[in-house]
Amino acid sequence: MPTDATYPQDSDSRPLVVNEAGIEDLFIQKLRDLKYTDRPDIHDRASLEKNFREKFEALNRVRLTDSEFARLLEEIVTPDVFTAAKTLRQISAFTRDDGTPLNYTLVNLKDWCKNTFEVINQLRINTDNSHHRYDVILLINGVPCAQIELKTLGISPRRAMEQIVDYKHDPGNGYTKTLLCFMQLFIVSNRDRTYYFANNNARHFAFNDDERFLPVYEYAGEDNQKITRLDAFADAFLKKCDLGRTISRYMVLIASEQKLMIMRPYQVYAVKHMVTCIDDDNGNGYIWHTTGSGKTLTSFKAATLLKENEHIHKCVFVVDRKLGTLIDMSLPKLLMGKRRSELKGQLN
Numbered sequence: 481m482p483t484d485a486t487y488p489q490d491s492d493s494r495p496l497v498v499n500e501a502g503i504e505d506l507f508i509q510k511l512r513d514l515k516y517t518d519r520p521d522i523h524d525r526a527s528l529e530k531n532f533r534e535k536f537e538a539l540n541r542v543r544l545t546d547s548e549f550a551r552l553l554e555e556i557v558t559p560d561v562f563t564a565a566k567t568l569r570q571i572s573a574f575t576r577d578d579g580t581p582l583n584y585t586l587v588n589l590k591d592w593c594k595n596t597f598e599v600i601n602q603l604r605i606n607t608d609n610s611h612h613r614y615d616v617i618l619l620i621n622g623v624p625c626a627q628i629e630l631k632t633l634g635i636s637p638r639r640a641m642e643q644i645v646d647y648k649h650d651p652g653n654g655y656t657k658t659l660l661c662f663m664q665l666f667i668v669s670n671r672d673r674t675y676y677f678a679n680n681n682a683r684h685f686a687f688n689d690d691e692r693f694l695p696v697y698e699y700a701g702e703d704n705q706k707i708t709r710l711d712a713f714a715d716a717f718l719k720k721c722d723l724g725r726t727i728s729r730y731m732v733l734i735a736s737e738q739k740l741m742i743m744r745p746y747q748v749y750a751v752k753h754m755v756t757c758i759d760d761d762n763g764n765g766y767i768w769h770t771t772g773s774g775k776t777l778t779s780f781k782a783a784t785l786l787k788e789n790e791h792i793h794k795c796v797f798v799v800d801r802k803l804g805t806l807i808d809m810s811l812p813k814l815l816m817g818k819r820r821s822e823l824k825g826q827l828n
Contacts, residue, residue: 612647675696730747754778
């Protein structure tokens with residue numbers, strides 16, 4: 481099918497591109513409109529690492545030697561998705577060739593909006609047996625954080641999900657041996673239907689017996705209306721600061737399961753309103769929802785974010801169940817007790 485194949489829509493809308501190449505071109509233009517920097521010069525592993533080095537050195541105000549940069553890559557690149565996710569979110573230490581220590585971050589942790597946001601497409605990474613080509617990747621400070629796989633309108637986005645799983649299972653794939661190990665989330669779309677899901681290690685990243693990929697989300701607005709069209713999804717989910725907040729604030733690292741979890745849209749809205757209500761001192765409130773809707777996780781995430789408020793000296797999170805599956809790296813201390821007197825003693 482020729483790359484300019486289209487069929488008309490309403491007069492106020494753009495022509496509906498029906499092939500993959502055309503959908504990709506329009507999507508990249510949309511990202512340019514959202515102020516992403518298009519980097520067509522980044523097309524292979526060498527250029528990806530070169531760009532990352534430039535961003536790393538600028539952020540950390542350092543000049544690495546070639547041998548230091550090679551050692552840095554050896555230290556941070558890992559096949560373990562959970563370990564890479566922690567590295568992305570923390571301050572790490574590196575010993576330079578002369579023995580001096582360097583404390584560094586991969587991104588601006590204090591203000592993710594101040595990172596550089598770039599888009600690359602058709603990146604080629606060799607595997608042990610062949611090569612993979614990735615449709616669109618979003619870089620935050622040179623780090624690959626989100627991958628978008630696109631299909632034509634006649635093909636279900638599920639095929640893109642299967643392709644990602646196949647790529648991750650291919651021996652020597654880029655997700656285990658290159659900077660792609662830092663991928664946090666995947667987005668699949670045929671322009672009409674768009675889904676997203678978190679990256680994870682193999683045991684949390686597969687189809688189940690019903691051949692459904694879990695957990696996969698469709699984005700929705702605060703009115704709970706689904707936002708499935710790719711352009712509308714980009715406007716709602718992929719603005720630079722919004723993407724940074726999603727990764728830094730609305731993903732949870734579950735240590736007990738070594739698992740990444742991304743919050744559902746309604747959970748994110750609930751957390752935002754809870755934090756805003758307390759920041760603005762608007763009084764009390766409550767959340768009501770059905771069993772299994774994620775109320776505990778929502779409250780837990782709100783509690784971890786409230787500690788960023790310098791006016792809040794203590795946040796008490798009371799829950800009637802074990803928290804082993806919820807504890808992530810953002811909660812410094814867990815207070816546990818079966819009786820009110822035990823908890824009171826720990827809080828004093």
